[in-house]
Amino acid sequence: MEPIRRLLLILPVLLVVLLSGCQNAFGYINSRWISEIDLTYNSIESQAETAPFESRIFKDGEFIKTMASAMNTSKRIAGELDYDADFSMKLVYGDGYTEDFILGLGQEEGSSGLLLSAERNGTGYKVSAKNADKLRKLIFSGGSPAAAKSEAEEASVVTQGPVTVSRNDLYPVTGNKEFLNLQLLKGSYSEDWSIASPLAGRSWSGQFRLAITDEQGAALGTFALSRHFTEELSFGDLFQIQFADYNGDGNPDFTVGQYGSSNGSLFKLFTVKPDHSIQELQIKGAASGLFISSPDRYSVKLDVIEGGFRADHYDNALGRQVETSYRWDGAAFQEVAGESTDKRGM
Known part of the structure; x- marks a missing residue:
């Protein structure tokens, strides 16, 4: 019992010492x-x-x-x-x-x-x-x-209705007071400023459509753009769509592109019909898009030639720019044999 009694006497002393020593x-x-x-x-x-x-x-x-x-x-x-x-x-x-x-x-x-x-x-x-x-x-x-x-x-961003990434006045090309809008219907918006690459910055990704609207914003025609691309669409900036008549039918045509590599983007061709419908114009041999080297990443204006257009791209294998001509055959654009030009030194 004596050792236990001594321990009970020592414990309070140790506790005081410990507390005072904090x-x-x-x-x-x-x-x-x-x-x-x-x-x-x-x-x-x-x-x-x-x-x-x-x-x-x-x-x-x-x-x-x-x-x-x-x-x-x-x-x-x-x-x-x-x-x-x-x-x-x-x-x-x-x-x-x-x-x-x-x-x-x-x-x-x-x-x-x-x-x-x-x-x-x-x-x-x-x-x-x-x-x-x-x-x-x-x-x-x-x-x-x-x-x-x-x-x-x-962090989250909540929106009401479609998000317009590109709004384009059709009056200069059709004479009608209408607009062609590229809209994100379902997807996400994000920002990444940490990397030095063409993909850094803003990004709208997901399911997109094209919509033709009147001045009050009422839809006159819509087009499911995402269905014409195999990969999810992504746009890293607001931009303007560029128009020209490439197949000579009098209707405005335009390109929409996606990032392909550091040398250029993959573009598809579309046209606006008088009934407010939109159709894809086929390019033979370019089902996934026509590779074009241009500072315009999402819509580029091509050089118009008789019955078609010219486009150029950087060929890694050759180590130089190559320009190729395409003409409309009534159903699709196809490359014109013998009209590819080496642009080295131009």
């Missing part, structure tokens, strides 16, 4: 209890140009866990403090309870950070350089990949 006054911060961390940038004149944001809410587990670890291992700084701090910080717990803090990090790698309770802002705690560097990386680099993914998944 390195911070926050208690243990359990990251699993925190639902979000809100940071608001404090205006410091010398750092105004490098401010990462005015305010931001962090919800991803990596950031919350890193911040909790930094707080739990922080050490008290003796004496009163005179300081500038980067951020006001609010911990929001799952039950709605909040705690306010002041956080100083700066942007110098390898330097320690400063942490204070908003209620006791005269007493500071040192955040180790290792933890401070982790926090700088997450904050000043825009947050962790998990956070970026979470925000992207939460």
